[in-house]
Amino acid sequence: MISKIFKRYLIFCGIVVNLAFLYSVYSFSHTLISGQSVPGVFFKTASKLAGHSSTRSLADVLMKVGNTLDTPVYYWKPFDRKQWPSVGPDYDNTPVTGTEPKKRVYVADSKSLLKAIRYAKPGTTIVVADGEYEIQSKRFPTSNEVPSKYNPIVFKAEHPGKVKLLMTSLEGFYINRPYWTITGFKFIGQCSNQNSCEHALHVVGEAQHVQIVNNEFVDFNAAIKVNKNVGVYPDDGKVLYNYFYFTKPRDTRYSVTPINIDHANNWLVSHNIIRNFIKTGGNKISYGVFMKGGANNGVIENNLVVCNSTQHRYAGSSIGISAGGGGMEDRRGGVTYQTNQLIIRNNIVFHCSDVGIYLNAGKDTLVNNNTLYNTTGIDVRFSDSSAMIFNNIFSGHLRIRDDAKVIAKSGNLIYPRGFFTNKEQLNSVFLSPETGNFSIVDDKLDLTKKALPYPMRPNDSVVDFCGDTVHSKEKFVGAFQNRAGCFYPSN
Structure with a gap:
């Protein structure tokens, strides 16, 4: 037997x-x-x-x-965000976030903080004193009062960057009302089990016009999660000038995507730093940022996405920016696409084990003026994907598969990787791309010769990755116009 x-x-x-x-x-x-x-x-x-x-x-x-x-390419020195003056938080010059109510509530301890956000009234600025705040619970509910454009609720650090919120919660601050602004904090996940610390901010349902500006998010699987609630959608939000990173790879079965936006229309994700989102558990697939679930008219622009800024190679797939992510059955309005009319522009994405930009059922997606380095390129996939791909510079290849469509492609500079060695040909184009200096040093490379005029919508106001204004007839390839770029050397 x-x-x-x-x-x-x-x-x-x-x-x-x-x-x-x-x-x-x-x-x-x-x-x-x-x-x-x-x-x-x-x-x-x-x-x-x-x-x-x-x-x-x-x-x-x-x-x-x-x-x-392989011919290895990696970030061979410690990451220094001061090297990137145009993206991430600026604690000395806080970005303007609109109306800030004069009525103020000051808090200086964890209990008062949670009470203040739970019972906040429209037209209130909650000011948190400098220091560290240990806050523990499954979630932290915010006020059920309904703010408005001219009577918002602002939740801010007294001095930007000087307030640390030490969290062991599963989903963090739960926002289900419009016109909240969160700014100036360092959200730090301290969960011993990486299946916890899912979100720092969970934006749902009636939370339209939420602004998340000038913060740091450390060690949350999906630091910002946006999704519908009982058929209501949190549209028109903004994620601006934030810094997302992980101190070590995430050994979790859950999604690892620092900015995870589902169902919601008209979200703007701009001028953020997103790095080191490596997933070693579950399916080992991670994303820097995606929109999905039938989202319309989003914009992902002027972000720095570094999948891996360490010297270690990990198994699995790290992907920079995506329309559709890994897919989602629950889609707004019962549509077949994951996103519609998403714009992905002026981003720098590098050191990703998979593609820099991935379109999964992304309908009418405009992908223009991005710089991708040490990724496998751009992937357009499935029949609901249709894309216009203009003025990008990247290594690897443009893959169109599973009945996807590229409506138009022009002005792109594509550098194939070495066939037997995977050698990165863009090394001769940029000053020090391994460590993020993408100043153009190839004197023979004309950034305007084959480029199309920059694609812009009527009344669109656009700046490139370095903050220079882009005009409608401007012609250049990659994320910025000035060959020297805007990259400060790391000290």
């Missing part, structure tokens, strides 16, 4: 191993035909196998082979 069970076990193991091997051969050949480099194919195949315990050992072997062939 025991021998029969043992034989069946060996047969079962043999079937699993052979299936994994055949899948690896298929995946390898399919990916190679699509134009990726040989090391890139090993990494891609390993990432697919790494999510299953039965094939993880084979994934490790493929990763080792890929590393042997």
Whole structure:
């Protein structure tokens, strides 16, 4: 009896191993035909196998082979956000967020803080004194009162950057009313179990016109989560000049996406720094920012997205910016697309193990003037995806698959990776792209020659990544117009 069970076990193991091997051969050949480099194919195949315990050992072997062939590119010095003067929080010069009520409530301890946000009245500014605040609960409900444009509720640090909110909650501050502004804080997740610390801010339902400006978010799986509530949608929000990062990879089965916007229309995500969102648990797929769930008319612009600023390569897929993310069944209005008329422009995305920009059922998406480095390029996927792709500079390739459509593409500068070595050809174009200095040093490269006039909507006001005004007939490739860029050397 025991021998029969043992034989069946060996047969079962043999079937699993052979299936994994055949899948690896298929995946390898399919990916190679699509134009990726040989090391890139090993990494891609390993990432697919790494999510299953039965094939993880084979994934490790493929990763080792890929590393042997690969020409490594990584961020070889500590990340310094001072190098990036045009993005992230500016605690000395706080961005203007509109009307700030003169009526003020001052708080200086955790209990008073939670009470103030729970019972805040429209037309109130809640001012939090400098210091550290330990706040613990599953969630922190905010006021049920209904603010308005001219009587908002502003929740702010007395001195920007000097207030730390130390949180062990699952979903953080729960906002279900319009016209809240949150500014000047350092939200720090301190959960020992990384399946907790899901959100710092959960924006739902009636929370239209919410502004999240000039903050830091540390160690939250999806620091900002936006979604519908009982058929009501939190439209017209803004996420501006924030800094999102993780101190170590996230070993969690839940989504790792610092800015996660579902269902909501007209959101603006601009001038943020998003980095080190590596997911080592679950499916090992992570995103810097995405919109999905039938969202319309969003804008993702002028952000710095660094998937990995360490010197370590991790299994799995880190993706910079996405329309649609990994997909979502629950979509606003029962539509088939994930996003509609999303604009992705003037972003710098680099050091991602997968694509820099991924369109998953993104209808009529405009992707223009982005700079992507050390990613596998741009991926347009599924029949509901239709894209206009203009004036981008990136390495890797533009992939159009699973019946997706590219309506127009022009003005792009695409540099294939080295076929056998995965060598990054953009190294000769930029000053020090490994550490984020994208000043153009290739004297032969004309940023205007093949570029189309910058695509702009009527009455659109646009600045490039470096903060220079873009005019409607301006012609340039990449995220900024000035060849020197705006990159301060790290001290």
